[in-house]
Amino acid sequence: MIELQWIKSIDYKWLDLNRLDLRQVKGEGVYVIWHGGLNPRVVRVGQGNLAEKLALHRQSPRLMWYASQGNLFVTWAEISSRVHRDGIEIYLTQLFAPLLVDRVPAVPPIPVRSPFG
Numbered sequence: 001m002i003e004l005q006w007i008k009s010i011d012y013k014w015l016d017l018n019r020l021d022l023r024q025v026k027g028e029g030v031y032v033i034w035h036g037g038l039n040p041r042v043v044r045v046g047q048g049n050l051a052e053k054l055a056l057h058r059q060s061p062r063l064m065w066y067a068s069q070g071n072l073f074v075t076w077a078e079i080s081s082r083v084h085r086d087g088i089e090i091y092l093t094q095l096f097a098p099l100l101v102d103r104v105p106a107v108p109p110i111p112v113r114s115p116f117g
Contacts, residue, residue: 037070
């Protein structure tokens with residue numbers, strides 16, 4: 001199992017997707033978006049250019065609807081290799097069964113440590 005550096009705020013709290021300053025988000029990697037509330041659920045797992053992808057998700061009415069269930073949070077880990085990102089994305093998708101899935105890479109899963117422990 002690969003140990004990833006999942007991003008949190010400087011005070012070790014989860015980052016609010018809507019308040020996150022995307023100008024501070026650099027690189028490529030994998031990410032997990034989830035909603036809080038009474039019944040927290042992972043909404044989306046994805047990968048790519050982190051700032052670009054997160055900006056697109058903020059503009060998605062389909063994804064942003066889940067903010068009505070609780071604040072939307074995000075974490076990510078930088079990973080430069082596309083091949084590794086594909087495998088990690090499929091593993092996280094299988095692990096969390098996100099509410100929104102647009103594509104599933106056709107590669108073997110690469111197990112990583114969950115951002116939630």
